[in-house]
Amino acid sequence: MRVLSEDYVWEKVKLARHPKRPTSQTVIKTLFPDFLELHGDREYGDDPAFITGLATFADRPITVVAQEKGTSTTDDKIRHNFGMAHPEGYRKALRIMRQAEKFHRPIVCLVDTPGAYPGIGAEERGQALAIAMNLREMIRLRTPIVVVVLGEGGSGGALGIGVGDSVAMMENSIYSILSPEGFASILYKDASKAKEAAVLMKLTPEDLLDLNVIEAILPEAEGMHLNPVPGLNAIHHYLKTELERLNAMPVSQLIESRYAKFRKIGVFGQLPDH
Amino acid sequence: MAEFLDDRQAKLSSFRKNILKRPVSSDPTAIPEGIFVQCEGCQASIYQKTLDERDGVCPQCGYHMKISAEKRLSILLDKKSFSELDEGLISLNPLGMPDYEKKLEAARRTALMNDAFLGGTGSIDQMAVAIGVLDASFMMGSMGSVVGERVTRLVEHATAHSLPLILFSASGGARMQEGILSLMQMIKTSAALGRFHEQGGLYISVLTNPTTGGVAASFATLGDINIAEKSSLIGFAGPRVIKQTIQQDLPEGFQTETFQLHHGMVDLVLERKDIRPVLVRLLKWHRKEGSLR
16 A cells, blocks of 8 residues: 555545535536435435435436535535434435436435534434445445545445445545544544544545545546636546446446445455364 | 373363462452452442353343353353354454554453454254354454454355344444444445345344444344344444534433334343343244244
């Protein structure tokens, strides 16, 4: 694996969370101009930390499942709970993805969350089960799934819509088991050592590509917080190429290769006498 | 004569190891470690042997203490029926995390296991099962590549041989030291369960103390039947994290097994002694070939 400097990695963490970084709303507005939002999990409510719906992309209908942190205003951030979803958010996502399967529509997932919300209501309504169910079901959905990590890919909260045939990360995004602050408070008992922890965690797109957890890194040029256009173009190009490739695959092969891809993740040894 | 001598030798060496090497305490009233344990429920001091005989349940207050994976299997399975699968898998340090090897080595010594999972095939009341148990004494039963791989292989074994699957969880979640690779084990294990489910396999998940984080958010909550053992903390986020986030005190009984029952996340809550008889009933009801008798 390549070795990245502490400053380089920390810069990624800061850019992934940059207040001026475009969120899913921008991607949807730009790449899917006829987007129609569909609401609700049909069981409990409608979680604004997820934006889900239908759109036309490359002359075909697609289903969009996006985590939304909220744009620059505080009100919008609060409305979207800073991208931290409740169980009804994951259930809404699954409902919409099952609908996509029924109508043979490919699915585009946009990941951007610090993590699933840790709160009383979230626990009461089964946060763990909601995420687990998405993992089990997404692997079996008989339609193509492309995942793009826009900013923060925070732990199980990101994973809950992260099971894709193709998974890409933006150049200035991160994807990790825990926030660097959380990791530092476990490792060093000191959350302020997040910068040191971030290097150890291997959370940059380069690291995840080396670990075979993702398939592509999408370039941003000067950075999406300064100029979103090159990054948006890269997303457009990636989605178009991948959806074309995946749409051409027989469904049974699609499901097999999705399973095989995640099945082989993990590094372990074998004792010689067993 | 020779046998007697061997026996005598063994006794002597065990005496030397266990008694003579015990550190001498300067305090004459100090209780040697390991003879008494403190109950996590009522804080009473309990004679270790009494606790063992009661399968880890406090005689004073009924609190269920954590037990080892080996002990768990000995309570559940027919004598000599267990055959371990994939015991040779060991954790490496793929991310080069400082001190991870040392922590693994220390855990191997205390838990006497290669990693946090013990799984294989066995029988319960003569009914064959694939069964796996997480052991909280090995790095909090956390799931890294080895645990993920062994759970997945066990599920695949159950799928290939049409066996009912029983998993006992006791885990703080995904193993931090293997970072994103641990996180991905959540997908891997759930994916294998998806295939098992599709094939019509019976999966009974037993959630024990504690079942949280990445293990709760993957295979532990996906049972056809979810059973929670008494005295268990079960949830996604840890209580400390939730308290920090919402800046208020947590309600009484939050994330207990009863909380999960009231909120519809588990089918039933059982005392440790009742788990085996209930498993027997469930296995009988799900037997594939004909008669229930």
